[in-house]
Amino acid sequence: xxxxxxxxxxxxxxxxxxxxxxxxxxxxxxxxxxxxxxxxxxxxxxxxxxxxxxxxxxxxxxxxxxxxxxxxxxxxxxxxxxxxxxxxxxxxxxxxxxxxxxxxxxxxxxxxxxxxxxxxxxxxxxxxxxxxxxxxxxxxxxxxxxxxxxxxxxxxxxxxxxxxxxxxxxxxxxxxxxxxxxxxxxxxxxxxxxxxxxxxxxxxx
Amino acid sequence: xxxxxxxxxxxxxxxxxxxxxxxxxxxxxxxxxxxxxxxxxxxxxxxxxxxxxxxxxxxxxxxxxxxxxxxxxxxxxxxxxxxxxxxxxxxxxxxxxxxxxxxxxxxxxxxxxxxxxxxxxxxxxx
Numbered sequence: 001x002x003x004x005x006x007x008x009x010x011x012x013x014x015x016x017x018x019x020x021x022x023x024x025x026x027x028x029x030x031x032x033x034x035x036x037x038x039x040x041x042x043x044x045x046x047x048x049x050x051x052x053x054x055x056x057x058x059x060x061x062x063x064x065x066x067x068x069x070x071x072x073x074x075x076x077x078x079x080x081x082x083x084x085x086x087x088x089x090x091x092x093x094x095x096x097x098x099x100x101x102x103x104x105x106x107x108x109x110x111x112x113x114x115x116x117x118x119x120x121x122x123x124x125x126x127x128x129x130x131x132x133x134x135x136x137x138x139x140x141x142x143x144x145x146x147x148x149x150x151x152x153x154x155x156x157x158x159x160x161x162x163x164x165x166x167x168x169x170x171x172x173x174x175x176x177x178x179x180x181x182x183x184x185x186x187x188x189x190x191x192x193x194x195x196x197x198x199x200x201x202x203x204x205x
Numbered sequence: 206x207x208x209x210x211x212x213x214x215x216x217x218x219x220x221x222x223x224x225x226x227x228x229x230x231x232x233x234x235x236x237x238x239x240x241x242x243x244x245x246x247x248x249x250x251x252x253x254x255x256x257x258x259x260x261x262x263x264x265x266x267x268x269x270x271x272x273x274x275x276x277x278x279x280x281x282x283x284x285x286x287x288x289x290x291x292x293x294x295x296x297x298x299x300x301x302x303x304x305x306x307x308x309x310x311x312x313x314x315x316x317x318x319x320x321x322x323x324x325x326x327x328x329x330x331x
Contacts, residue, residue: 013297014234023297030302034309041313045320052324066258073254081247084290088240185290189283195254196279200261204268 014091015174022175029179033186036149040190043142044197050138051201057132060139060202068119069199072112073191076150079108080188083181090177095169098177102157102164105184109154116147139198146194149187156180230299235292246289253282269325 017023051060086101120140123129130140160180163173213221235242257275260266266274287293296302 011234011236013232014295017232017234017295017297020297026296027298027301031305034305037309037313041316044317048317048320048324066262070258074251077247077250077254080250080286080290081243084243084246085240087290087292088237088243091236182291185286188290189286192254192279192282192286196257196275200257200275201272203261204264204271 015093015169015171016090016178019171019175022171025175026179026182029182033182036186039145040142040193043138043145044193047138047142047198050134053134055133055135057136058126058128060135060198063123063128064199064202065119066199066203068115069195072115072119073195075108075112075115076188076191079105079112080185082108083184087178087181090169090174093169095164098169099161099164102161102177106154106157106161109150109157109184113147113151113154116143120144143194143198146187146190149183149190153180153184153187156183227300230303232295232297232299234295242289246285249285249289250282253278253285 012018013023016026054060082101083105086098086105089097089101123136128136130137157180160173160177163176167173257278260271260275265271293303293306
């Protein structure tokens with residue numbers, strides 16, 4: 001009988017998909033992302049409607065500085081790249097490389113959060129808070145929800161570091177790292193739309 | 206066994222449907238010697254980001270056209286992230302993740318798009 005072993009297209013599943021019980025949790029995580037898309041879609045809708053309701057407060061054109069925004073964008077895009085390389089290393093079984101890529105991702109994510117907090121504090125200094133106008137309420141809740149997601153992601157990644165250090169790359173830790181990477185890339189996608197629809201659109205006026 | 210005029214058994218129909226119509230759902234995983242795809246994905250994201258930035262800062266188009274163009278760039282970049290980094294086409298039971306995702310894109314685009322559209326009627330402020 002012909003053996004399939006001779007077939008050069010035989011492909012083994014990556015470790016995070018190899019175990020059915022772990023694999024289905026990745027599918028489950030996509031379901032979570034689907035619901036998170038709905039949350040952000042409703043916040044974007046609110047922002048679209050409230051964008052020009054500035055009351056007596058500053059408008060987006062007066063308020064937004066593109067410097068910190070470009071820095072945040074670069075940090076998050078780069079962190080998305082580094083966790084992508086982390087998954088690449090994980091599939092090759094390189095635990096040490098994976099840990100360093102996650103560490104780098106955490107640092108870049110922390111840089112993003114600090115830049116964002118700094119930006120929000122500078123807004124508060126000129127009394128541009130969510131009390132000021134419907135525009136700023138919508139802005140703070142949209143950008144703040146994203147920032148809270150990133151902050152949570154950082155803590156999540158730290159727990160992964162401990163698990164990887166203790167257990168190495170197993171079917172379970174690989175699945176956890178993979179779902180974290182999905183989460184992180186998803187947040188990058190949301191940020192692309194915040195960058196475009198909130199900040200750049202704010203400059204268009 | 207299976208003649209052309211003979212009805213398919215349930216098992217054969219299942220096999221044929223899976224092979225022809227659902228072939229694209231077969232798990233496929235990319236293995237590379239070097240993370241070329243990731244690097245191109247990163248470069249592409251940077252190019253799209255700065256392209257949008259330069260378009261807006263130089264006001265190359267009237268506002269509504271400009272917003273449409275940069276939103277298109279954002280959608281392309283989101284596709285890049287999904288395809289390159291989130292391994293959208295990889296996984297087991299792909300239909301379970303792709304169909305809800307398409308559905309939620311439809312809802313999200315409808316919700317946000319309609320909100321933008323309705324606000325265009327108050328163009329006196331923009």
